Amino acid sequence: MTPEGWALRKLGDVATITSGGTPKVGRGDYYGGEIPFAKIEDVTSSPGLLISETKTHITRKAVNETAAKVYPPGTVLVTMYGTIGEAAVTAIPMAANQAIAAFLDLKGVDRWYLAYMLQTLAPHFRRRAGQTTQANISGAVLKNFECRFPPLPEQVAIATTLKAVDDAIAASDAVIEQLDRVRKDIIADLLHHGLPRHADVLRESEIGQVPAAWAIVPLGDLIEDGPTNGLYRPQDAYGEGVPIIRIDAFANGDVVDITQLRRLRITSSEAVPYRVGPGDIVINRVNSLSHLGKVGLVERVDETTVFESNMMRIRMNATRCVPRFAFLVLASPLARDQLLRRAKLAVAQASINQQDVKGVLVPLPPVDEQKVIVNAVGAVTDRLSKERAVIAERRRVKVALADALLTGRLRVRGAA
Numbered sequence: 057m058t059p060e061g062w063a064l065r066k067l068g069d070v071a072t073i074t075s076g077g078t079p080k081v082g083r084g085d086y087y088g089g090e091i092p093f094a095k096i097e098d099v100t101s102s103p104g105l106l107i108s109e110t111k112t113h114i115t116r117k118a119v120n121e122t123a124a125k126v127y128p129p130g131t132v133l134v135t136m137y138g139t140i141g142e143a144a145v146t147a148i149p150m151a152a153n154q155a156i157a158a159f160l161d162l163k164g165v166d167r168w169y170l171a172y173m174l175q176t177l178a179p180h181f182r183r184r185a186g187q188t189t190q191a192n193i194s195g196a197v198l199k200n201f202e203c204r205f206p207p208l209p210e211q212v213a214i215a216t217t218l219k220a221v222d223d224a225i226a227a228s229d230a231v232i233e234q235l236d237r238v239r240k241d242i243i244a245d246l247l248h249h250g251l252p253r254h255a256d257v258l259r260e261s262e263i264g265q266v267p268a269a270w271a272i273v274p275l276g277d278l279i280e281d282g283p284t285n286g287l288y289r290p291q292d293a294y295g296e297g298v299p300i301i302r303i304d305a306f307a308n309g310d311v312v313d314i315t316q317l318r319r320l321r322i323t324s325s326e327a328v329p330y331r332v333g334p335g336d337i338v339i340n341r342v343n344s345l346s347h348l349g350k351v352g353l354v355e356r357v358d359e360t361t362v363f364e365s366n367m368m369r370i371r372m373n374a375t376r377c378v379p380r381f382a383f384l385v386l387a388s389p390l391a392r393d394q395l396l397r398r399a400k401l402a403v404a405q406a407s408i409n410q411q412d413v414k415g416v417l418v419p420l421p422p423v424d425e426q427k428v429i430v431n432a433v434g435a436v437t438d439r440l441s442k443e444r445a446v447i448a449e450r451r452r453v454k455v456a457l458a459d460a461l462l463t464g465r466l467r468v469r470g471a472a
Contacts, residue, residue: 059464062206068199071159071170075136075195076152077123079114089115091126092150096135099144099156103229104222105171107133108147124151125158132159132167134174137192140185141178143171157198164208168215173203176462204464213468214461221454228447235443239436243388246429247419263390266419275391276414278382281371283410285341287330288365289320297321301332301363303340306352309387312338314354314361322362330362332369335379337386342366342407349395349408353383368413377418381426384433385418 058064067073079086092110099107118124126149127133135142137155145167152158159170181201185193205211249258250267259268266272287300294300299317306312332338336354340347343366354361363369372379385391398412421429460466 058204059206059467061210062204062464064202065205066199067159067201067203070163070165070205071132072161073157073159073195073199074125075154075157076125078153079118079122079124083118085115086118086122087112087114089113089118091116091119092148093124094133094144094146094150094152094156096137096139096142096153096155099133099135100139100142102144104219104226105144105168105175106147107144107150110150114151119151123154126151127158127160130167132162132171132174133157134159134171134198136194136198140193141175141181143174145171155192157195165205166208166211166215168219169205169211172215172218172458173462176458177201177203206464210468217461217468218454218458221450221457225447225450225454228443228450232440232443232447235436235440239433239440240388242436243384243433244390246432247385247388247390250421251425251428261419263394263417263419267421269421271420272417273420274414275370275382275386275416275418278373278377278418278420279370279414280373283339283368283370283413284329285410286338286363286365286367286369287320287322287326289322293321294318295321298327298359299361301338301352301354301361301367303343303347303350303364303366306338306350308347308350308392309383310352311355312352314357317361320362324360327360327362330369332361332363333357333371335372335374337370337372337379337383338363338367339370339386339408339413340367341409341413343405345396345399345401345406348399348406349392351383351386353380368410370413376423377420378423378426378430380430380434382418384430386416391416391418 091114093112093114094107094110095112098110102108114124119126127146129146129148131146133144133146133152134157135155136157162170181193181197184197206214248265250270257268258265261272263272297319299314300320301312301317305317332354334354334356338352338354340350342348372382394416395408395412398415399406399408457466461468
């Protein structure tokens with residue numbers, strides 16, 4: 057049902073829709089120039105729908121001799137291949153490849169409203185996608201797709217409302233990025249220089265500079281239980297049962313969010329060897345090099361929870377090494393670099409084994425000093441967690457608000 061005052065129009069009637077082309081790869085005279093060249097990853101990573109930079113640049117010669125086109129600032133771009141329906145608005149003149157459609161010469165349509173609307177239509181575009189080596193939609197599908205458009209002043213009001221939420225999200229993103237840098241800097245400084253009282257009493261060790269009073273110990277000497285490889289079950293065993301920690305449940309250095317775990321059908325006796333408890337550390341043992349060795353900390357467990365086969369679980373001897381201190385070390389470049397040097401490479405993935413993990417050399421201050429270091433890092437970590445919760449809520453609000461505004465269920469009157 058079309059809301060009162062809104063019009064049903066084909067996208068091809070409100071804009072000229074075109075797409076670009078990719079200059080031949082390997083032509084040095086086509087690449088490295090001054091013209092930004094947008095690819096799908098540039099569109100999907102653009103903050104607040106505004107795309108102001110690209111990873112690739114092409115030359116004027118490439119534009120003159122190939123299907124590449126330079127679009128003016130304010131052009132609405134939408135992805136047509138793979139990740140379908142992601143939208144952005146160009147901040148500067150730029151070209152784009154053939155996987156991206158460009159909306160030009162808008163007729164009675166606000167560019168920001170169009171970009172937000174296209175994003176919400178992504179599921180509809182995907183249902184109409186053809187399939188070759190990857191899902192894609194054609195320019196014809198876009199041109200004939202019918203959408204509901206409110207009067208232009210209402211479009212502007214809707215876009216302004218959504219952009220205000222995007223600006224708030226961008227502000228939170230900036231705070232999170234800064235806090236993450238600060239946290240990493242604090243950890244690096246404390247692991248190599250210790251507390252301020254050690255500043256003038258340092259020594260060189262196998263893992264770099266450390267306080268002279270600290271020992272350098274193989275991780276295996278500090279482990280109470282493990283490393284233990286996890287549990288394998290086929291995909292049809294998932295859906296209900298006990299929570300299972302998988303490699304997508306945490307990024308490197310994250311506390312595992314047990315509220316978001318998938319569930320697995322498993323008997324109580326089968327679960328026993330693979331149960332995790334508070335303070336346990338899980339380490340990714342099989343993956344691409346970029347994800348190999350990433351670690352997560354289990355902070356709390358509300359019910360029997362297990363972990364999957366492509367990771368290991370370790371449980372520290374807390375009388376010698378505070379679990380959270382070990383977690384900070386293992387998540388840092390100091391330990392991760394050691395694991396990557398031990399990695400066994402195979403096609404499209406790499407692996408580490410239990411001996412590789414046990415052989416990691418870690419700096420070992422006295423337990424009371426470990427606790428001080430953990431608390432110092434914890435203050436920044438807590439602030440980071442709060443900011444992440446804020447941004448998650450803002451993103452949830454934006455999705456709900458966009459759905460209400462762009463369907464006309466919630467009306468925003470623009471100035472006449």
